[in-house]
Amino acid sequence: MPNRAALSVPLDYPVLVGRSLLGDLAELVATYAPNHRYAFIVDAAVERTHGAAARAGFAPERTRTLAVPSGEASKSRAEWMRLTDALLDWGAGRDTTVIAVGGGVIGDLAGFVAATLHRGVPVVQVPTTLLAMVDSSVGGKTGVDTVAGKNLVGAFHNPQLVVADVNTLRTLPELLRRDGLAEMIKHGLLADADHFTALCGLLPALAGGAGADVAELPALIGHSIGIKARVVHEDARESGRRQVLNAGHTVAHAIEHALTYRVAHGSAVAAGLVVEARLAEQLGVAEHGLADMVADAVRRAGLPDGPPASVSDATLLEATRSDKKARAGVVQYALPTRLGAMSVGPAGRWSTPVPDDAVLAALASARTLARRPILAN
Numbered sequence: 393m394p395n396r397a398a399l400s401v402p403l404d405y406p407v408l409v410g411r412s413l414l415g416d417l418a419e420l421v422a423t424y425a426p427n428h429r430y431a432f433i434v435d436a437a438v439e440r441t442h443g444a445a446a447r448a449g450f451a452p453e454r455t456r457t458l459a460v461p462s463g464e465a466s467k468s469r470a471e472w473m474r475l476t477d478a479l480l481d482w483g484a485g486r487d488t489t490v491i492a493v494g495g496g497v498i499g500d501l502a503g504f505v506a507a508t509l510h511r512g513v514p515v516v517q518v519p520t521t522l523l524a525m526v527d528s529s530v531g532g533k534t535g536v537d538t539v540a541g542k543n544l545v546g547a548f549h550n551p552q553l554v555v556a557d558v559n560t561l562r563t564l565p566e567l568l569r570r571d572g573l574a575e576m577i578k579h580g581l582l583a584d585a586d587h588f589t590a591l592c593g594l595l596p597a598l599a600g601g602a603g604a605d606v607a608e609l610p611a612l613i614g615h616s617i618g619i620k621a622r623v624v625h626e627d628a629r630e631s632g633r634r635q636v637l638n639a640g641h642t643v644a645h646a647i648e649h650a651l652t653y654r655v656a657h658g659s660a661v662a663a664g665l666v667v668e669a670r671l672a673e674q675l676g677v678a679e680h681g682l683a684d685m686v687a688d689a690v691r692r693a694g695l696p697d698g699p700p701a702s703v704s705d706a707t708l709l710e711a712t713r714s715d716k717k718a719r720a721g722v723v724q725y726a727l728p729t730r731l732g733a734m735s736v737g738p739a740g741r742w743s744t745p746v747p748d749d750a751v752l753a754a755l756a757s758a759r760t761l762a763r764r765p766i767l768a769n
Contacts, residue, residue: 399614401621405552407530409614413557414442417518418449421489425514425552428487431479432457433502435494438520441563446493446518456482460498464653467497467537469545475505489514489552495521495568496528496657500546503534507549517551520560522572523658526579526616529554531624531637537653541714542645548629558613561604566694570599571658573693574640576612578665579619581686582636585732587615588689595692635742636734638726640665643699643755646711647766650703654768662695663758663766670761671746671754672727672735679730686728691763698762705755709748723751 399407406424413420421430430450434443436459447455458475460466479488490513492502499517506515517529535546561569573595580588590612591598597606620637627634644664648655669686672678687697699708712723724743727735737744759765 399617399621401618402625403530403550403621405550405554407554407556407617407621409525409556409558409610409617411557411559411610413555414445414518414560415448417446417491417555420553420555421450421491421516425489425516427489427514428454429484430455430489430491431482431484432491432493433475433498433505434459435462435498435520436460437462438494438498438560442493442520442560446491456484460494460501462497464497464537464648464657467501467535469536469538471501472504472508472536475501476509479505479509484509484513486510486513489516491516491518493518493520494524495519496524499524499528500534500543501536503532503549503551504536504546507534507547512549514552515549517554519554519556521564522561522569522613523575524572525556525558525613526572527575527620529556530617530620532628541649556613556617558604558610561609564604566599566601566603567656568658569603570694571656573598574658574661574665574690574695576616577686577689577693578637578639578661579616581665581669581728581731582639582726582734583619583623583732584615587612587619588731592689592692595689599692599694631741633742635724636726638743639728639734640668642712642723642725643667643708645714646708647699647703649711649714650707651700651766651768655700655766659696659766662690662693663697663699666690666697666762667699667754667758668725669728670757671725671750672729674754674757675727675744675746675750677727677729677735677744682728682730685731687761696762696764696766698758698765699755700766700768701759702768705752705759708755709751712751722746
């Protein structure tokens, strides 16, 4: 893929995926999101490995860097306040572009800072994890977590530009790279059977130590982003079809909440995809055998295929009620029907209300059939 090839996606902003893009960031920002000041909000670990390269070419006197401790705990209202106050103290006005460099936590947090600073300043997303590249950097969702659950405070705020340099994945631990594979599996499951099949053939290599150097990776990332972009384009505010992107996430968020986020997001999503595929089969929504195909895919990626043994089904069921997809006390699920297709649901809103006993049965089935359940960090 050429260094500066923008994806052909139906979005109002360019998305660039390739190798060796980080060194060109200043020029790319000057082209697509020019401004007087640039505020870098960077994951502390990423700052050590990629911070200098990302800032090369930016005028130091017009640049401010704020490092954020790694981990989900930083996606909080307290950290949002600290960053916002620091930028205001620096004198940041509407002449400031926020540049988020890091994984999904940084993208969501910095995006929320940008969405709320002076009621909205431009943001550039520079995802450095596979999960952020294929998921959170595209779509405009920003926000922070609360004690009640994930992403319950936030705003829609599209970036001006997304720059995904696949070479940054070389410094990523294998577990974090596998995290992103869960979302790529999800994209194939919900919208593209061919993508699912092509990805499955490469999953063992992509999950391995040299996975970041697999030649097909930039194209696979681009295809995965394209799937999400097309869904987002149809439903920018998640009132309809965009809800299919929540596949696996109702159970995943419950697992994360029950384990107080001591689990990687991709691991929770992988287990959630398997549980919800089994749920879809039990309800007669999905064709027989789909859940086993999903379970095989997540195992190929080295990801868990079942919920944690340390958390009861009843606890997980209760945790689903804190999910923002609940309506009138009933939890909604985005359920697959077959490879590459999702159910429109009984009301045509792409989600299905599911009774508690069915959820408990699916969790029990997933536990029984799991070969590698989640282990908390």
